[in-house]
Amino acid sequence: AQSVTQLDSQVPVFEEAPVELRCNYSSSVSVYLFWYVQYPNQGLQLLLKYLSGSTLVKGINGFEAEFNKSQTSFHLRKPSVHISDTAEYFCAVTFPTSGTYKYIFGTGTRLKVLA
Amino acid sequence: DAGVTQSPTHLIKTRGQQVTLRCSPKSGHDTVSWYQQALGQGPQFIFQYYEEEERQRGNFPDRFSGHQFPNYSSELNVNALLLGDSALYLCASSLGVTGNTIYFGEGSWLTVV
Numbered sequence: 001a002q003s004v005t006q007l008d009s010q011v012p013v014f015e016e017a018p019v020e021l022r023c024n025y026s027s028s029v030s031v032y033l034f035w036y037v038q039y040p041n042q043g044l045q046l047l048l049k050y051l052s053g054s055t056l057v058k059g060i061n062g063f064e065a066e067f068n069k070s071q072t073s074f075h076l077r078k079p080s081v082h083i084s085d086t087a088e089y090f091c092a093v094t095f096p097t098s099g100t101y102k103y104i105f106g107t108g109t110r111l112k113v114l115a
Numbered sequence: 116d117a118g119v120t121q122s123p124t125h126l127i128k129t130r131g132q133q134v135t136l137r138c139s140p141k142s143g144h145d146t147v148s149w150y151q152q153a154l155g156q157g158p159q160f161i162f163q164y165y166e167e168e169e170r171q172r173g174n175f176p177d178r179f180s181g182h183q184f185p186n187y188s189s190e191l192n193v194n195a196l197l198l199g200d201s202a203l204y205l206c207a208s209s210l211g212v213t214g215n216t217i218y219f220g221e222g223s224w225l226t227v228v
Contacts, residue, residue, distance in 0.1 A: 032214050032215075034216070042221055043119075043205055043219035043220050043221045043222050044158070044207075044219040045219070046218070051214075090157055090158070094214045095214070096214065098171055099170070099212070100163060100165065100212035101212055102160065102171060103148070105150075105158045105159075106157055107156060108155075108156070108157050
């Protein structure tokens with residue numbers, strides 16, 4: 001069965017420091033990978049996605065992620081965070097099943113940027 | 116370009132009651148999925164509608180039902196509400212069932228008392 005694991009429930013980091021949010025997945029079939037961000041009391045917003053091609057994917061707000069097939073990981077990184085990056089981040093995978101695609105989300109990582 | 120819109124934004128219901136949540140997909144999208152997000156948790160897939168049919172379903176009881184209309188909008192119905200149904204209900208839309216990006220609405224906050 002497919003699954004997504006976000007290893008860190010909370011990540012505190014000082015402003016202008018780099019950050020990495022970890023995501024590992026398990027799947028017996030090829031998957032597409034996504035990172036979404038959720039600000040307080042809002043829906044989820046797409047940060048970036050990996051469908052195929054280059055394993056280094058750049059997204060909005062200076063975020064990037066690298067797909068590592070051998071380690072089944074899709075870690076999210078930002079070289080210098082801002083206070084405004086404080087939010088919940090969700091990793092998700094989608095895979096084909098029964099004529100459609102199913103999406104599975106991780107439990108989320110709360111990024112807290114400290115002044 | 117209108118994004119995914121959901122209504123109502125907040126509502127309070129009593130145990131045992133029924134609730135209907137509504138969703139209009141992003142312009143040009145024809146597929147709608149519903150998710151339940153409990154406090155501090157990730158979104159849990161409820162079901163997906165495409166071509167007015169339920170295409171797949173997550174691990175939710177039959178109390179959760181839905182519908183998709185010819186204009187691609189959708190409703191989520193929950194019967195016999197339980198306290199545990201209190202959550203943020205998110206609607207997401209996409210074009211087709213190809214595994215591409217899904218776009219979320221702001222959600223409907225349901226509190227069951």
